[in-house]
Amino acid sequence: MPSRRRRDHAVKRTERTTVTTAADGLVVEGLRKRYGGHQAVDDVSFTVAPGSCLALVGESGSGKTTTVRMLVGLERPDGGTVRLDGRDRSARARSRGERLARAREIQMVFQDPYLSLDPRVTVADCVAEVLRLHTRLTPVARTARVRELLEKVGLGAREATALPRRLSGGQRQRAALARALAVEPRILVLDEAVAALDVSIQAQILDLLATIRREAEVSYLFVTHDLTVVRHVADEVLVLKGGRAVEAGPTARVLDAPEHPYTRLLLSSVPGRGWHASPAAPERRLPG
Template sequence: MTGTTKGLVVDGLRKRYGDHTAVDDVSFTLAPGSSLAVVGESGSGKTTTVRMLVGLERPDGGTVRLDGRDRSARPRNRSERLSRAREIQMVFQDPYLSLDPRVTVAGCVEEVLRLHTRLNADARRSRVAELLSQVGLGEREAKALPRRLSGGQRQRVAIARALAVEPRVLILDEAVAALDVSIQAQILDLLAAIRRESGIGYLFVTHDLAVVRHIAEEVIVLKSGRLVEAGPTDRVLDAPEHPYTRLLLDSVPRRGWNPALAAPGRRALG
């Protein structure tokens, strides 16, 4: 993973919790403006991996670089910590937990601008309206408290908050997993449009292979903390090389689906 200066470059990432190795020698690259899916079952190490990328966990080994700048070490001061936060933002599965229930939607978004920018009050209000419009929310939603919104609307607010600082990379950790299928499609379409317009890069973390083809050009597969397969999405989903990837695909219900192929006894594969 050497020689790459642009984009997100992860090389030999490791994380242990006591005797348990959660992430073991994981490497990948996210090119500027591209979308990469990180897939695997619960316990595969995908969430631990992305928490290290945003600084919520410190790696025990390996490096994380964005446009050639090392993000692996602890930030030296508050200014560097805020700068790193602006570069890589994260949207979680349950946006309600990241929104202050006592503050309106507009206030939640403006809070980010107040922390990370020098915009005055009028400029912040204008930017908030712009961001909410970008994610399909209007003045009525802006004045509402988070509890008054649907799950899909709250996820749009979370995306607007993340975009407020104009990050280079947006990490979406199971960001549509809790939504109805029709709302999932709306959010995925919204994310695709934002990427076309802004050139932002996406790291899409999911256990759901059904959505991967619609969001990512590349995919990596994690199993027990190790990367077992990587490549273009169409190749990995249509002609998987690793038994574990085939097991994941066999677990996706579809026409002619045979649940026996996803039986627990097959999990010894790989």
């Protein structure tokens, strides 16, 4: 059964590209950002419908990371709007409470988990820190919630008491996911979140992401330069080149019948037509 939060959405064609519109969800319109003489993001618009996954695709320097940094509030846009369920997130937050509320709505998982995991404390404490900041759970309830979140992403008691450096790359990414999910976000931004993992571990993390999206009713913005994984995670694709959107639409259409030469160039660099995620090798566990 589809999520109750999911709304019917339509695809409309504009002069620039094909985008998705929705009654609610994340709506980005005319986003712009300039650094000195460089236009990093130039009039980018897209929608992430509730419960859906949009892949933001492009090479290094295409504007992907700058775009998502503006979405989560790490950068302020020079122009355009960012709305979530009709609420404008573009202006500067006026209070600490508003900043925390915005942080709860959109969470980010980075390619390098060390950007979000404190290397000096255990995985469990990294997750508990988020709960202390954003919830009023009692210490007992907080401990139970940490255990629940780690179990959801496939980490047990041994991993919970380990420092991040003691975990494998896949395990650290699972821990980063648990930390991001602790506040029950509406949108999860995954910035090259599987790029540093080998193919078998990528498959495990992608399977986990599919399960989380289904169970937690969270939407994904999946940022990647790697088209080999897009077909397996995204409902729609937006292709960026030089800070501008050059093509967008349903994943199957964009990947099977690309209209823009740049999209065709990206696809020509993919080593094979399909990407097969199995058999997947098990992740390394901590020694007993």
